[in-house]
Amino acid sequence: MTAIAVLGSTNMDLVAYVPKAPRLGETVTGSAFRTVPGGKGANQAVAAARSGGEVVMIGAVGADEFGVRLRSALTAAGVETAALRTVEGASGTAHITVDDEGGNSIIVIPGANGGVTGLEAGDAARIGAADLLLLQLELPMEAVLAGASAARAQGVRTVLTPAPARMLPHELLGLVDLLVPNEHEAAALTGFTDPLGAAEALLREVPEVVVTLGAAGVLYAARGQEPLTVPAPRVRAVDTTAAGDTFVGALAVALGEGRPMPQALRWASAAAALSVQRPGAQDSMPTRAETDAFAAAGPLPAAGPHPGATS
Template sequence: MTRITVLGSTNMDLVAYVTTAPRSGETVTGHEFRTIPGGKGANQAVAAARAGAEVAMIGAVGTDDFGRRLRATLEGSGVDIDLLRTTEGPTGTAHIVVDRDGANSIVVIPGANGSVTSLSHADRAVIAEARSLLLQLELPMSAVLEGAEVARRNGVRTILTPAPAQPLPSQLLAATDLLVPNEHEAATLTGISGDPQRAAEALLAQVPEVVITLGARGCLYASRAQSEPVAVLAPPVTAVDTTGAGDTFVGALAVALAEGRPMIDALTWASSAAALSVQRAGAATSMPYRGEIDA
């Protein structure tokens, strides 16, 4: 079975569903509230495990009930949590507002995630044994960079989701094989807004391959090995909640690539996984299993 390691965040998502998201200074009445296991790292781990990989999760939860629930969710999805630390204090939380179109806005409170500043010997060993390492930016940058460098030294493909959007150290970009930003993140990294193709081409100066996710419009793939970016369309669906869709896409993409599928086939398969996830509420709880994606 394909081995994937995820170094990333675990959060409890506190989700309010509203008709229209509030503007600055405005109060609105919602119609539903849920607490749902999430965090970009945990989301990608669950997505990859459900898509058929053997997945190890490196990160941290707190000593509260949220931490216990996150552990149970990951383990229940088949994720190896031996390297998921428990630290004194609260688990990370994400405060999410979802409107009637399924669009969301999010505030993340790091909590226990902030304690992961470096890797243990066991962490480094699990990364070295993987086919792919999935990284995001909800852990301290020191740990993210260390993970990427361990992967590079051991020939492990590093897939980086640059979220929350922020300038990236040159050392991290140098150790990244595939960068997967959304449109907003690509614009933050390049200063190019409203033109994903130009943004993708600019990012190729820093990494060998880029996939910019475009929501309902699919994604755009660019590589130093080809002359023009390639667009891959997403299946047309009615979105209920887009929370975790990008993480579903990345988790499924990592599995497909680790299995040796050609990039365009892998992107199509990952787009199908994301399209399934947005038709259900929540992040990790909405992610499809391999049989559903294949169908």
Template structure:
């Protein structure tokens, strides 16, 4: 069943844009060792790009705010976003290289990653026009792959204009997140490891309760175990609701969390209750993990609607 009525939800994404350079090897090299790889791919990535493409393919009207370099990667990243229907007018081009992620993936699935921020490191605040793009959105998606000063500036703009702010706290910094940033967040979406790192609690319910002392609402993603939503009602009582994942045979879990967040922003923007929005986002993530790659694996709305309507068809 579709919930689209009238205009599509509007989403602004203030986030990173990287080219993922992925080498597939039998075993990763040790220090000083050279090994042969059996495959290499370049895939548009970065948590900002991933969430923007996921939201656009899920049916949102999406504007990307960030930066690429003046290199070939920058042109390719901009084109990949535009091809998925993302408005790239807020994607500035800066002197020097674009951000890159250098990823080595072993046959068993383990990986190691070196991220070079490149142009992402220049996004220390808002550029002319960025505040207007944020103000025009119903939801702002944030992550922590850009300088914190820029993330804070975007969150302040969202609050000033009544825009709902959703933060994916990744990568979790070594120092506590600023209280000012958390006060500007409406919904926090960590995975279970990020929730533990932020709170020191390894019990899921205890972590959710601790996070609710920092933000009004939390969704913790749990991979194949689904997701859990926690919020306080008007009387201050906490309700925690679990939503299962769609069982599938995963091929590549890269960017499954970003797919979930992008789809969740669209579903919630359409007015769906949070548990239903989470179930719809789970269908999107289930489709993504059955395909290799990050942004290249993300599903379109018709696919999500079809799987959400008949989740038993995901198991073949």
């Protein structure tokens, strides 16, 4: 079983469903409201656990009702929460608007996540016992750097999702083995709107890059290799919240199992395709059995050379 450590955020998602997202100064009437456990770190932890990984979550929740629910949701998914601290104050929250096309916009309030500025006793050992470390950018940069440094020192493969997008210090990029931005984050990091151009620019900093392209699939690029694309399975999206986190969690499990990258990308894309057909973040994430069944129901799109690649 793949052992995965996640150093990241836990948030309660406050989700409003609307026909169309409001413009600045506009008021719209929504169709539904839900509170569901989320946070990019917790989402990736749940996705990895449901995909068959043995997962430990490192982070913090607040001493409030949301904190209790967030911890309970992780435990119910099979995630180890001994390293998820409870601190004074509010838990993190994410205020999400989902439109009828499945698109979303998100405002994150860090809450307890903002107090995670480094590793605590036992965290380095937890990271060292893992096959992979998953990182995102909803914790302070000091904590992300500390986690990446601990992983590198112990030979643990580090996967970073650079979201929310921001300029990354070279020190951090030098510790990352696989970077997984979406196309907008890749553009923000490099200035290239073309995903292939962005990926090639990022390869100057990290050895491997996967750019997620939504309904268009994913682009994989690695130093010394031809870039390749994996088209996404065609499904009707209901809610794309946490689709990227579902992909990363499933991909981590597949890589930890030693699957070749093209196969791992197809399997993770299948998990993400299942997630967008359901509302919510963690609630939408498929089990390993569901992903396997979806993959077995018909041939998944094959990986192929990216159209912009040169032979």
